[in-house]
Amino acid sequence: MNGFSERAAPRRLLRLLPLLSLLAFLSVWHLAALCTDLLATPLDTAKALAGMLFFPTSKVTLLHHVWASLCRVLAAYALAIAAGVLLGVLFGWSRRFHDYCYPIFELLRPIPPIAWIPLIIMWLGIGEPSKIAVCFIGSVVPILVNTYFGVSRLDPTYLKSAKILGAGQRALLTHVILPGALPSILTGMKVALSSGWVCVIAAEMIAARKGLGYLIIRSMESGDMVHILVAMILIGSVNFLFSWLFSKLEGVVCPW
Amino acid sequence: MVGDIHVKGLGLSFPQQNGIHEVLRDVDFVIHSKEFLVLFGPGQCGKTVLMEAIAGLLPPTAGSVEDAQGSPLRTQELCMVFQKYALFPWKTCRQNIELPMKFKGVPKQARRKRAADLIHLVGLDGFEHSYPRQLSGGMKQRVAIAAAYAKECPLLLFDEPFGALDAQTRLQMEQELVRIWQQEQKTVVLITNSIDEALLLGDRILVLAGSPSSILEEYDLREFPRPRSLSDRPLLNLRQSILDRGFFENEGGGDLRCE
Numbered sequence: 450m451n452g453f454s455e456r457a458a459p460r461r462l463l464r465l466l467p468l469l470s471l472l473a474f475l476s477v478w479h480l481a482a483l484c485t486d487l488l489a490t491p492l493d494t495a496k497a498l499a500g501m502l503f504f505p506t507s508k509v510t511l512l513h514h515v516w517a518s519l520c521r522v523l524a525a526y527a528l529a530i531a532a533g534v535l536l537g538v539l540f541g542w543s544r545r546f547h548d549y550c551y552p553i554f555e556l557l558r559p560i561p562p563i564a565w566i567p568l569i570i571m572w573l574g575i576g577e578p579s580k581i582a583v584c585f586i587g588s589v590v591p592i593l594v595n596t597y598f599g600v601s602r603l604d605p606t607y608l609k610s611a612k613i614l615g616a617g618q619r620a621l622l623t624h625v626i627l628p629g630a631l632p633s634i635l636t637g638m639k640v641a642l643s644s645g646w647v648c649v650i651a652a653e654m655i656a657a658r659k660g661l662g663y664l665i666i667r668s669m670e671s672g673d674m675v676h677i678l679v680a681m682i683l684i685g686s687v688n689f690l691f692s693w694l695f696s697k698l699e700g701v702v703c704p705w
Numbered sequence: 706m707v708g709d710i711h712v713k714g715l716g717l718s719f720p721q722q723n724g725i726h727e728v729l730r731d732v733d734f735v736i737h738s739k740e741f742l743v744l745f746g747p748g749q750c751g752k753t754v755l756m757e758a759i760a761g762l763l764p765p766t767a768g769s770v771e772d773a774q775g776s777p778l779r780t781q782e783l784c785m786v787f788q789k790y791a792l793f794p795w796k797t798c799r800q801n802i803e804l805p806m807k808f809k810g811v812p813k814q815a816r817r818k819r820a821a822d823l824i825h826l827v828g829l830d831g832f833e834h835s836y837p838r839q840l841s842g843g844m845k846q847r848v849a850i851a852a853a854y855a856k857e858c859p860l861l862l863f864d865e866p867f868g869a870l871d872a873q874t875r876l877q878m879e880q881e882l883v884r885i886w887q888q889e890q891k892t893v894v895l896i897t898n899s900i901d902e903a904l905l906l907g908d909r910i911l912v913l914a915g916s917p918s919s920i921l922e923e924y925d926l927r928e929f930p931r932p933r934s935l936s937d938r939p940l941l942n943l944r945q946s947i948l949d950r951g952f953f954e955n956e957g958g959g960d961l962r963c964e
């Protein structure tokens with residue numbers, strides 16, 4: 450009994466630790482803001498955030514900016530999953546397809562998605578498609594690479610076993626190859642979501658009328674410190690939320 | 706339906722950096738319909754390779770495997786339980802067992818019913834929804850065996866199915882296998898490197914050894930009544946005479962069961 454309560458106390462303390470470190474961070478921020486004019490105080494930032502929720506900045510409210518960025522990322526993400534999984538499975542499945550096409554992919558892969566922006570704007574203009582395209586490039590690469598590795602590293606015994614149990618090509622794909630590669634595909638999808646989010650911000654910083662990337666660049670142009678901070682906080686929070694949602698999802702779709 | 710199966714002049718080699726590695730040469734034998742045939746041999750002698758060749762997973766370099774009509778075996782007619790438990794980790798116990806029926810197009814209702822019967826047969830009631838990682842080695846192997854039965858094929862191939870089990874579970878599973886084999890009237894080919902297992906289970910024992918390996922000896926055990934016990938005098942004599950032949954000489958000899 451005694452031992453139990455002795456151990457329970459520090460555990461409760463441990464749970465408070467993240468909160469304490471957050472508090473410390475905010476205090477340092479606050480002090481820095483008071484002593485210099487390099488930062489706005491956390492309180493001012495929070496006030497600005499609250500204000501922007503209800504009053505439009507650049508014609509739309511804050512949630513609209515978030516929503517605009519989100520839509521671009523998710524549209525690109527859906528396309529990237531479809532294309533990445535398809536190509537990844539093909540690369541892992543067909544020796545010949547791999548030998549013919551993988552070198553091209555290896556050649557293009559080292560070009561950062563952001564370096565594509567000028568070319569894409571020349572091709573697609575500055576509308577929605579160009580932003581979606583940049584995010585797509587950022588998202589498709591990790592999905593493709595991870596799917597490919599997942600498929601090619603599948604234990605050959607599974608393939609033999611499926612063949613012996615009477616699986617046709619299609620059953621092999623749906624019951625063995627895809628589920629076998631799923632943990633790896635999910636890892637790719639997790640990285641891709643983050644990378645897509647980074648890309649959308651970059652694309653919006655160059656050409657957009659709304660979105661968090663636009664918000665941050667516009668605030669910079671008008672020297673508006675609080676709004677830069679608000680945008681940064683939101684960009685971080687959304688990405689954090691993505692990761693959190695994803696770790697929940699992994700347990701649901703991959704229960705084994 | 707398959708009747709007797711003829712393995713004729715089977716040879717199998719793998720290419721290597723320096724030439725080829727010949728694993729099997731001139732392997733000749735018959736698998737009689739509905740018998741319990743044991744393939745017995747030392748480690749690395751090519752037992753798995755031979756079984757995969759029979760199952761059609763490895764194309765032989767020479768010779769053939771034919772049914773009574775002289776045509777090659779079809780995948781629908783046989784099933785193989787692998788040395789490594791080849792359950793799909795992403796499917797539950799029941800889903801693993803239902804899989805071959807699903808591939809065959811058996812309707813859902815019938816699948817459920819048959820899977821439930823098989824789960825009961827291998828004594829896994831209550832574990833229908835467990836994933837393989839939640840099962841012990843012996844339980845996983847039972848699921849693999851149940852999945853093989855679910856395919857409803859006349860020829861069952863077992864590659865050292867009990868190799869990784871503890872002695873107690875192993876004995877129990879061996880008896881279970883004999884019971885199911887008698888009940889369901891199948892042809893069974895079982896690989897083992899344990900002479901005791903071979904003696905307890907086989908109608909006939911074929912010894913595969915040498916390098917390259919071929920069938921060196923055949924023992925007929927059909928006159929030994931079942932259930933068998935290793936304390937029976939005649940069985941012990943046979944065991945001794947097999948050991949005296951020294952098929953395992955390059956391994957220090959004797960039974961590998963205690964490894």
Ligand SMILES: Nc1ncnc2c1ncn2[C@@H]1O[C@H](COP(=O)(O)OP(=O)(O)OP(=O)(O)O)[C@@H](O)[C@H]1O
Nearest residue numbers: 719726728747748749750751752753754755788898
């Ligand atoms: N795909 C392959 N490529 C090259 N060599 C192989 C291949 N498969 C098996 N071999 C070789 O064939 C030989 C026999 O292997 P096999 O797995 O059939 O032995 P085994 O009798 O089943 O052994 P164990 O008792 O350990 O299961 C080994 O020397 C192995 O290296």
Ligand SMILES: [Mg+2]
Nearest residue numbers: 752753788864
């Ligand atoms: Mg083997």
